[in-house]
Amino acid sequence: MSHKVSVFRKEHFNAAHRLHNPAWTEEKNILIFGKCNNPNYHGHNYDLIVKVVGEPDKQTGYLIDLKMLSDLIKENVLEKFDHKNLNLDVPEFKDLNPSAENIAIIIYNILRDKIDKSLELQIRLYETERNFVEYPAN
Numbered sequence: 001m002s003h004k005v006s007v008f009r010k011e012h013f014n015a016a017h018r019l020h021n022p023a024w025t026e027e028k029n030i031l032i033f034g035k036c037n038n039p040n041y042h043g044h045n046y047d048l049i050v051k052v053v054g055e056p057d058k059q060t061g062y063l064i065d066l067k068m069l070s071d072l073i074k075e076n077v078l079e080k081f082d083h084k085n086l087n088l089d090v091p092e093f094k095d096l097n098p099s100a101e102n103i104a105i106i107i108y109n110i111l112r113d114k115i116d117k118s119l120e121l122q123i124r125l126y127e128t129e130r131n132f133v134e135y136p137a138n
Contacts, residue, residue, distance in 0.1 A: 002055065009050045009069050013082035016043040017098040020087075041085060044127050046103075048077065050111065052119035064119060076110050100127040104135040 018041045019033040029037045036042065050073060056063045084090060086098035092106045104125040115121055126132040 004053060004055055005063055006051055006053045007063050007066065007069075008052075009066060009073060011048045011050065011078060013046050013078050014043060015046060015081050016041040017086040017087050017093075018042070019097055019099060021097065031038050041087070046081075047126035047132075048073070048107065049126075050107075051122040051124065052115065053122070054116075054118060064115070069115075072111060072114050076114065076118075077107055081120050083084075084086040085129075099131070100125055100131065101135070102134045104133045108135050 019036040104123045108123045
């Protein structure tokens with residue numbers, strides 16, 4: 001019998017961004033992205049939930065050391081994204097629109113290499129209280 005469990009770590013960061021496609025006209029960018037296309041940027045108070053799934057270690061009882069997970073998120077995500085302009089300050093978004101979907105994928109890619117491959121990883125990112133994305137989707 002499998003004893004798979006999920007553990008979650010919730011974090012928070014603030015960041016500004018602008019959704020814009022330089023291949024489009026200004027009119028099309030405004031039509032598609034609306035207020036999110038503000039040339040002076042706009043910000044969100046993001047809530048990040050990192051989910052790790054697997055079987056607990058028989059010796060420790062831990063699936064993953066949550067202090068270690070917290071430190072990984074702080075060092076690799078929060079320090080990179082918190083109080084930053086994602087378009088200007090985060091190299092991953094130099095040529096990638098910083099939509100909530102793309103932010104979640106980037107966070108996943110950053111953390112995936114740092115967490116044991118035997119464990120499943122999922123990112124849930126709330127851009128607003130009512131709008132959130134999950135990656136990978138199930």
